[in-house]
Amino acid sequence: MAxxxxxxxxSDLGFRLGTGIFALFVxxxxxxxxxxxxxxxxxxxxxxxFRFWRTSTWDxxxxxxxxxxxxxxxxxxxxxxxxxATPISLGIAIFLAELCPRWLRPLLVFLTELLAAxxxxxxxxxxxxxxxxxVRALEAATPAALRNTALFHGPPVGVxxxxxxxxxxxxxxxxxxxxxxEILKAVPGSQREAAYGLxxxxxxxxxxxxxxxxxxxxxxxxLGLGRALGETMAVTMVIGNNAQVSLSLYAPSHTMAAVIANxxxxxxxxxxxxxxxxxGLVLFLVTLVLNGLSRLxxxxxxxxxxxxxxxxxxxxxxxTR
Amino acid sequence: MRSRNTILALALGVGxxxxxxxxxxxxxxxxGATFPYPIYSKWFSEYNKxxxxxxxxxxxxxxxxxxxxxxxxxxxxxxxDGPMSDEQLQQAPGKILHFPTVLGAVVPIYNLAGxxxxxxxxxxxxxxxxxxxxxxWNDPALAKANPEVKLPDQEIxxxxxxxxxxxxxxxxxxxxxxxxxxxxxxxxxTAVNWPVGLGGKGNEGVAGLVKQTPGAIGYVELIYALQNxxxxxxxxxxxxxxxxxxxxxxTAAAAAAAAAMPADFRVSITNAPGKDAYPISxxxxxxxxxxxxxxxxxxxxxxxxxxxxxxGQKLAPELxxxxxxxxxxxxxxxxxxxxxx
Numbered sequence: 001m002a003x004x005x006x007x008x009x010x011s012d013l014g015f016r017l018g019t020g021i022f023a024l025f026v027x028x029x030x031x032x033x034x035x036x037x038x039x040x041x042x043x044x045x046x047x048x049x050f051r052f053w054r055t056s057t058w059d060x061x062x063x064x065x066x067x068x069x070x071x072x073x074x075x076x077x078x079x080x081x082x083x084x085a086t087p088i089s090l091g092i093a094i095f096l097a098e099l100c101p102r103w104l105r106p107l108l109v110f111l112t113e114l115l116a117a118x119x120x121x122x123x124x125x126x127x128x129x130x131x132x133x134x135v136r137a138l139e140a141a142t143p144a145a146l147r148n149t150a151l152f153h154g155p156p157v158g159v160x161x162x163x164x165x166x167x168x169x170x171x172x173x174x175x176x177x178x179x180x181x182e183i184l185k186a187v188p189g190s191q192r193e194a195a196y197g198l199x200x201x202x203x204x205x206x207x208x209x210x211x212x213x214x215x216x217x218x219x220x221x222x223l224g225l226g227r228a229l230g231e232t233m234a235v236t237m238v239i240g241n242n243a244q245v246s247l248s249l250y251a252p253s254h255t256m257a258a259v260i261a262n263x264x265x266x267x268x269x270x271x272x273x274x275x276x277x278x279x280g281l282v283l284f285l286v287t288l289v290l291n292g293l294s295r296l297x298x299x300x301x302x303x304x305x306x307x308x309x310x311x312x313x314x315x316x317x318x319x320t321r
Numbered sequence: 322m323r324s325r326n327t328i329l330a331l332a333l334g335v336g337x338x339x340x341x342x343x344x345x346x347x348x349x350x351x352x353g354a355t356f357p358y359p360i361y362s363k364w365f366s367e368y369n370k371x372x373x374x375x376x377x378x379x380x381x382x383x384x385x386x387x388x389x390x391x392x393x394x395x396x397x398x399x400x401x402d403g404p405m406s407d408e409q410l411q412q413a414p415g416k417i418l419h420f421p422t423v424l425g426a427v428v429p430i431y432n433l434a435g436x437x438x439x440x441x442x443x444x445x446x447x448x449x450x451x452x453x454x455x456x457x458w459n460d461p462a463l464a465k466a467n468p469e470v471k472l473p474d475q476e477i478x479x480x481x482x483x484x485x486x487x488x489x490x491x492x493x494x495x496x497x498x499x500x501x502x503x504x505x506x507x508x509x510x511t512a513v514n515w516p517v518g519l520g521g522k523g524n525e526g527v528a529g530l531v532k533q534t535p536g537a538i539g540y541v542e543l544i545y546a547l548q549n550x551x552x553x554x555x556x557x558x559x560x561x562x563x564x565x566x567x568x569x570x571x572t573a574a575a576a577a578a579a580a581a582m583p584a585d586f587r588v589s590i591t592n593a594p595g596k597d598a599y600p601i602s603x604x605x606x607x608x609x610x611x612x613x614x615x616x617x618x619x620x621x622x623x624x625x626x627x628x629x630x631x632x633g634q635k636l637a638p639e640l641x642x643x644x645x646x647x648x649x650x651x652x653x654x655x656x657x658x659x660x661x662x
Contacts, residue, residue, distance in 0.1 A: 060485075061508030128529065136534075155476050157534050159519055241483035241520025252519050258483075262522055266385030266485025266511050268409060 034284060041278035043271060052278060058243045058259075060267070065275035067282055069243040073161070073253040074283070077235065078228040080165030080249075085172040086221050090210075092173070093180035093217075098206050109181075116174035124237035127167040132158040132238055135166065139250050154250035157240070162249040164239040168231055172224035179223055183216030184209060215302045222294035229287050232257040256283040345374050349618050352380040353387020353400030354487045355524060356425055356542050357605045360642045361400065364633050368625055375621055384487035385511050391417065391608050397618055399608035402487020403494075403511060404587035416611045418660065419586045420653055421604040422629060424575050424643035426543040426566040427492050428553040428601070430531050433458060433473065440554040441466045441563045444592075444600065447556065448500030450477055450538060452507070453517035458536060466563075473536075480530045480539035483520025485512035491603040492540045495591040540601075543571075544641035558600040559592050570599035571643035579648035586656070602643070612661040620662050630654055 038045070044052065048065060055066025096108055136158030146152045154160070187209045195205040210217070232255075240252020241262065256279050267273045358381035365377040382390075384401040391399030392413045404419055429442055442450075446462045449455040455462065459472040482489045490511045497504040507513050519534070521527035524545040531539040532551060543566050546553045555563040564570045574593040582588060592600045607626070613619040630653055634644035645653065 057514065059514035060512045061510045061514065128533075132533065155478065157478055157519060159530070159534075236483070236522060237526075241522070242515075242518065254520075262484040262520070263512055266383040268385035268388050268485075268511070272512070 034281075037277060037281040037284055041274045041281055044274035044278040047271070048275075048278075052275075053282070056243070056245055060263075060269065060272045063269075063271050065271070065278075067256070067279055069245050070254050070256040070259050070279060071282065071286065072245045073239065073243075074229060074255040074257070074286070076253070077161060077164045077168055077239065077255060078225060080161065081168030081172050081228040082221065082225055084165060084169035085176060085224055088169070089173050089176035089180055089220070089224065090217065092177040093184055093220075094206060094210065096177075096181050097184035098209065112174050112177055114174075115170070116178070120171070120231060120233045123167055123171055124234035127163060127234060127238045131167060132163050135160075135163045150247045151249055153248040154246075156250065157252065159238050159240040160248075160250050160252045161239065161246075164235050164253070164255075165249070167234050167238055168228045171231060171234060172228050175227055176220045176224035179220035180213075180217050183213040183220065186216070187212050215298055218294070218301060219298055222291070222298075225290060225294070226287065229283070229290065230257060232261045236261055256280075256286075346376050347374060347617060347621060348376045348378060349398070349621060350378045350380075350396045351387075351398040351400060351607075352382050352390045352396045353608070354384045354402045354605060355381040356384075356402045356487050356491075357400060357423060357642070359544055359640050360423055360637055363636055363640060364625075364629055367633075367636065368628060371628075375625070377625065383485060383511070384490065385485050387608070391610075397613070397615070398622060400605065401608060402603060402605050403490035404589075404606060405608070413610075415613075417608050418611050418656065419606040419608060420626060420656060421586050421645060421649060422607050422626075423605055423634070423637050424571045424590075424602055424645060425491075425605055425641075426571045426599055426602050426643070427488055427495075427540050428543050428546050428566045429538060429540050429556065430528065430546050430551045430553045431538045432531050432533075432535060432552075433475070434535060435473065436470060437552065438467075438470050439552070439565065440470065442554050442556050444495075444499035444557045448496045448503050451479055451481070451496060451516070451518070452500070452502060453479070466557075475536040478534050478537040479515075479518030480521055480527050480534070480537050481515045481518045482512075482527060483522050485510075486523075487511060487603075487605070488524060488540070488542050489513065491591060491601060494589050494603075495601045498592045542641075547641050556600050558596075558598050559594050560596045560598075562596050564597060564599045566599045566601070568638045568641075568643045570597055571602040572646055574598035574600070574602040575604070575643070575649060576646045579646055579652075582649065582652055584656075586653070604645075609660060611659055616662055619660060623657055623660055623662065626657055627654065 044065065052065065052067050053071065054068055056068045057064045057066050058069065059065070092112060096105060096112070100108060136156050139156035139158065142152055191208060191212050192205050195208045200208065235255055236258035239255060239258060241254055241258060242252035243254040243259070244251065246253065260276050260279055263272070264276050267276055358379070361379050365379060369376060379400070384403055387399035387401050388405055388409055390396045392409070394414065405417065410417060429447060431440065443462065443466050446455060446466065449462070456477055458475045458477055464472055490509065493503070493507065493509045493513055497509045507516065519530055521530040521539070524541045527539040528541050528545050528549045528551055531537040532549065541551070553566070555565045558564050573595050574590050577593045577595045577598060578588055578590045586604070586606065588604070590602055590604065593602065609622060630645070630650050634650070637644045
């Protein structure tokens with residue numbers, strides 16, 4: 001784009017400066033948020049150092065704060081949500097892009113995207129009244145053999161990691177499926193025709209299409225991960241709010257966003273406040289790192305292999321950037 | 322053309338009239354505890370009916386939030402269930418005074434299928450349940466106190482507050498007094514490191530979780546238990562009697578404290594002596610500066626407080642709050658004079 005030769009007039013310079021300033025503004029905003037988080041949590045940073053990231057005690061009375069249970073809870077619930085949501089979202093995207101009868105498509109697209117518009121608190125309320133009792137019934141019905149394993153250990157209370165993972169998965173599905181559907185739609189028809197021309201079945205042709213759009217689909221999954229990491233209200237209503245590190249899906253847990261939402265308003269003690277803001281900083285850094293890794297993954301996947309140069313793959317990567 | 326001008330003129334007129342009506346109203350903002358929110362909102366709306374030019378707004382953001390906002394002077398008055406500590410008072414730009422407004426009670430609620438009777442909770446047993454030392458409903462210590470009830474062999478699911486709260490403060494204050502282990506291991510604050518249990522957000526969150534989870538036990542303010550028709554138990558008081566929370570038993574707990582009331586009203590009345598005293602009772606306080614900048618608002622607040630300590634107390638029982646005993650009301654009215662108008 002920037003390699004076109006163009007006549008550079010004064011309005012062009014103004015345009016470039018103006019849009020450049022907006023872009024820089026975003027960068028400055030992120031930097032300002034990071035710096036502010038560091039500044040406001042300096043008391044806790046100085047007192048705890050890196051101990052904050054690996055200790056598990058969260059004791060406002062004794063002034064001992066450790067973020068490990070919250071980091072664990074956030075990562076575990078988000079990972080669980082991704083594991084549950086990705087196949088479903090992919091299924092929805094493939095169905096809507098490839099298999100759906102033409103008359104049904106607009107309705108299903110509308111309904112899927114409507115899910116994204118439902119507020120988080122409403123999801124939380126629905127989860128408390130409908131999802132949690134179902135999960136509790138499921139937990140109570142687990143056979144004893146499974147119960148003794150680390151993954152399914154604990155009393156059947158209903159609220160816990162499993163409920164949180166499920167509600168997060170439901171919240172992530174509309175985002176991932178919507179972007180994945182756009183990616184699949186953007187795959188050129190020539191790919192499908194070529195596959196059919198070589199004698200592929202419907203399923204094999206779809207496989208080709210999905211393989212073609214794999215970079216964008218990874219991007220869609222990462223978008224869902226971003227939503228799951230930051231989700232607060234729905235999670236705090238169903239996760240049990242118990243700061244512990246446990247492998248069990250049935251155990252109540254806690255997340256970084258949930259502890260901030262719960263304790264910030266009442267934290268009168270300076271150290272407690274600083275510790276909470278430091279949790280915000282940790283969440284900020286974790287999100288940055290995960291997003292960075294996902295960008296790296298997308299970049300590596302979209303690099304053209306040395307043999308051929310699929311210009312359209314890089315174009316696709318540009319679309320998802 | 323003429324009709325359009327008429328409509329515009331009418332709209333302008335209505336707009337001006339509306340601003341004229343609003344201009345005379347004084348709005349006073351306060352924030353703080355969720356515990357007394359029902360009675361405060363009733364008081365403010367009743368007072369507004371009597372004095373339409375006074376609009377008092379209250380945000381129930383929690384006791385800690387109330388203390389913080391009144392210290393930062395973003396609100397005119399604060400409200401808290403746990404009195405401010407000496408360090409917190411020092412951080413304020415001026416001297417903050419505590420005024421008790423009503424009494425409230427924290428009750429243990431539970432969800433046990435087939436058990437409709439009121440359970441009796443010995444003080445030490447309640448502490449051990451929340452410490453995680455007693456894990457089953459048919460534990461011998463609990464069964465001994467409830468001989469006529471068949472307690473099931475079920476796990477106790479403890480529910481506590483996930484957010485910081487004055488209700489938690491009152492409950493922990495009681496547990497800290499009756500259990501040395503609680504005092505040493507957990508402590509007393511609006512937010513503590515709970516040894517076991519699920520966290521619910523707000524009194525509503527705890528009530529909801531207990532209602533939904535079989536075998537659950539939690540603690541909420543009395544009014545929430547009454548409104549949610551949640552079974553709540555009797556607690557053993559200092560004299561060894563099992564008392565059910567009610568307006569009378571809570572006022573009895575405060576009456577004992579009135580005799581030894583400190584000048585700044587910062588006293589805890591949990592585990593109060595007296596055979597009918599309910600042990601998990603507490604004052605809730607309104608926080609005001611002793612020399613506020615805005616004298617008009619200060620005058621209005623003092624007037625409101627006089628009304629609340631008089632007529633307002635009559636509205637408390639129907640909402641589940643206990644009115645202050647006469648002796649405390651007298652001291653309170655005296656203390657109001659300390660505010661420099």
